[in-house]
Amino acid sequence: MQRTREARLIATFLAAALFASVSAARQPAQAAGVTDTxxxxxxxxxxxxxxxxxxxxxxxxxxxxxxxxxxxxxxxxxxxxxxxxxxxxxxxxxxxxxxxxxxxxxxxxxxxxxxxxxxxxxxxxxxxxxxxxxxxxxxxxxxxxxxxxxxxxxxxTFRAEGRIYANYIQASYPDRKIAVLWQNDQFGRDLFRGLQEGLGVTANMIVADIAIEADMSIDTQVDILKSSGAEVLVLNCAPPISARAIRRAAELGWHPVLLLVNAAASIANALRPAGLQNAVGVVSTSFLKDANDxxxxxxxxxxxxxxxxxxxxxxxxxxxxxxxxxxxxxxxxxxxxxxxxxxxxxxxxxxxxxxxxxxxxxxxxxxxxxxxxxxxxxxxEQMRLVQFDGTAWQPIGDVIESAFATVRDDN
Incomplete structure (x- = not known):
C-alpha cells in the first residue's frame, strides 16, 4: 500500500515536472526578451x-x-x-x-x-x-x-515608386528621351521594373540604361548616358553614387530633368555632396516632412x-x-x-x-x-512628388496612391 502511494506520488511528480518542462520549452519563444521592466x-x-x-x-x-x-x-x-x-x-x-x-x-x-x-x-x-x-x-x-x-x-515599395516616376514623365515630359542609372541589386531592379511598367508602350523612350554596383566609380557611365541624347535622367542608386552622378552631369554641362529615388533623396548624404547648386530642380518622392521646409x-x-x-x-x-x-x-x-x-x-x-x-x-x-x-x-502606400529648391524639398502635386493599386499581392 505504502509503495503504491509512493509510486503514485512519484508518477504525479514526474508528470508535473514533464508538464513544467514542456511549458518552459514553449514559454521562452514568447517571453524571452520581455521582463516586467x-x-x-x-x-x-x-x-x-x-x-x-x-x-x-x-x-x-x-x-x-x-x-x-x-x-x-x-x-x-x-x-x-x-x-x-x-x-x-x-x-x-x-x-x-x-x-x-x-x-x-x-x-x-x-x-x-x-x-x-x-x-x-x-x-x-x-x-x-x-x-x-x-x-x-x-x-x-x-x-x-x-x-x-x-x-x-x-x-x-520601390516598384510602386518607379510607377510614380513613369506617371510624372508621361504627364510632364511625354516626348523626351529617358536614361536610367540603376543599382544592380533587387532594389534597383524593382524600381526600374516599376518605371518600365508605368511607361507601358512608351517604355521605348528609355534610350539608355546602365546597371552599376554600389561602390563603383561612375563618371564613364554618366558620360555614356549623356551621349545617348537623353533629356530625362532617372538616378536609381545609393546616395554616394547619386551624388557623383549629379555632380558629373553638371561638370559635363548636361542638364536633363533629374529624377532621384526616395532612398537617395537625402540632403545630407546626396544633394549636399553633389553640390546644392547642381541639385536645384531635382524631383523625387517623399512621405515624410522635411525639417528644412x-x-x-x-x-x-x-x-x-x-x-x-x-x-x-x-x-x-x-x-x-x-x-x-x-x-x-x-x-x-x-x-x-x-x-x-x-x-x-x-x-x-x-x-x-x-x-x-x-x-x-x-x-x-x-x-x-x-x-x-x-x-x-x-x-x-502613399507618397508625394517633391522638388528640391536649393534648400528644401517642396511638394508638387497631390498625395499619390493610385500607382499602388495594381501591384498588390497578399499571397
Whole structure:
C-alpha cells in the first residue's frame, strides 16, 4: 500500500515536472526578451561599408528609444535596443540575427536595413515565430502575410515608386528621351521594373540604361548616358553614387530633368555632396516632412523633432532624411507596443501591427496615413512628388496612391 502511494506520488511528480518542462520549452519563444521592466529589440544596420549612409536610420532609432526610456518607457517597460553592423553583407546579417535571437534573446527584430539581409533572415525568423517588423526596405517581399506571417514592411515599395516616376514623365515630359542609372541589386531592379511598367508602350523612350554596383566609380557611365541624347535622367542608386552622378552631369554641362529615388533623396548624404547648386530642380518622392521646409517652421512635430535631435542625437545631421525615417519608424513601433498593453506576446505584437487604422505618425506628411490589416502588410502606400529648391524639398502635386493599386499581392 505504502509503495503504491509512493509510486503514485512519484508518477504525479514526474508528470508535473514533464508538464513544467514542456511549458518552459514553449514559454521562452514568447517571453524571452520581455521582463516586467524591459523589452529587448534587435536590429541590423550597415554602420560600415558601401551603404553606411543609411546607418543614421539605426542611430536615430536608438536615440528615439533613449527618449522613450527617459520618459518611463512603454507601459512601464524600458526598450533595450540592440543593433549590430552587417556592412550590407547578408551572411553577416544571418550571423548577427542568430546571435540576437539565441544569445541576446531579443523579443523581436525591428527596422533592419536592406533587402538581401532581410531576405536571408526571413525564413529563420518566421520558423521561430519572431516578429520581423517594419523592415527598412521597399521590396515587395515584406507583404506576403500568408507565406511569411511574421514579416512586415513599412515604407512604400520601390516598384510602386518607379510607377510614380513613369506617371510624372508621361504627364510632364511625354516626348523626351529617358536614361536610367540603376543599382544592380533587387532594389534597383524593382524600381526600374516599376518605371518600365508605368511607361507601358512608351517604355521605348528609355534610350539608355546602365546597371552599376554600389561602390563603383561612375563618371564613364554618366558620360555614356549623356551621349545617348537623353533629356530625362532617372538616378536609381545609393546616395554616394547619386551624388557623383549629379555632380558629373553638371561638370559635363548636361542638364536633363533629374529624377532621384526616395532612398537617395537625402540632403545630407546626396544633394549636399553633389553640390546644392547642381541639385536645384531635382524631383523625387517623399512621405515624410522635411525639417528644412518653411511650411513646417511652426509645426509642433518638427519642433519636437529638432529638440529631439539636439538632446538625443546631437551628432546627427538635421538635414539627414534617413534620421527622420528612423524616428518615424521607431514612433510607429512605439505605437504598436503601446497598443499591446501588458500582453506582449509575439502573437499580440503581430496582431497589433496588423491593426493600425489611419495611424497618423507625427512626422509623416499630411494626407498620408498608416494602415494595415491581416492581408495588408504594407503600412505606407502613399507618397508625394517633391522638388528640391536649393534648400528644401517642396511638394508638387497631390498625395499619390493610385500607382499602388495594381501591384498588390497578399499571397
Amino acid at each position: 524591459e523589452i529587448r529589440i534587435g536590429n541590423i544596420m550597415p554602420y560600415t561599408g558601401p551603404l553606411a549612409a543609411f546607418a543614421s536610420i539605426g542611430r536615430a532609432e536608438a536615440a528615439y528609444f533613449d527618449m522613450i526610456n527617459e520618459r518611463g518607457g512603454i507601459n512601464g517597460r524600458k526598450i533595450r535596443f540592440i543593433s549590430r553592423d552587417d556592412s550590407s553583407n547578408p551572411r553577416t546579417a544571418v550571423e548577427h540575427t542568430r546571435e540576437l535571437v539565441e544569445q541576446e534573446r531579443v523579443h523581436l527584430m525591428f527596422g533592419s536595413f536592406g533587402t538581401p539581409g532581410n531576405l536571408a533572415t526571413r525564413a529563420y525568423l518566421n520558423e521561430r515565430q519572431i516578429p520581423q517588423l517594419f523592415v527598412a526596405s521597399g521590396d515587395e517581399e515584406w507583404a506576403h502575410p500568408k507565406q511569411f506571417p511574421w514579416t512586415m514592411g513599412w515604407q512604400p 518653411a511650411t513646417w517652421k511652426e509645426d509642433p512635430a518638427i519642433k519636437d523633432w529638432l529638440a529631439f535631435m539636439d538632446r538625443y542625437y546631437p551628432d546627427g545631421d538635421k538635414d539627414d532624411g534617413y534620421a527622420i525615417f528612423g524616428y518615424a519608424a521607431a514612433e510607429t513601433l512605439a505605437q504598436v507596443l503601446t497598443q499591446c498593453g501588458d500582453n506582449l506576446s509575439r502573437e499580440n505584437i503581430m496582431l497589433q501591427a496588423e491593426s493600425l487604422r489611419n495611424y497618423q505618425s507625427s512626422i509623416v506628411l499630411p494626407g498620408i496615413a498608416i494602415n494595415t490589416g491581416p492581408s495588408d502588410f504594407r503600412p505606407i
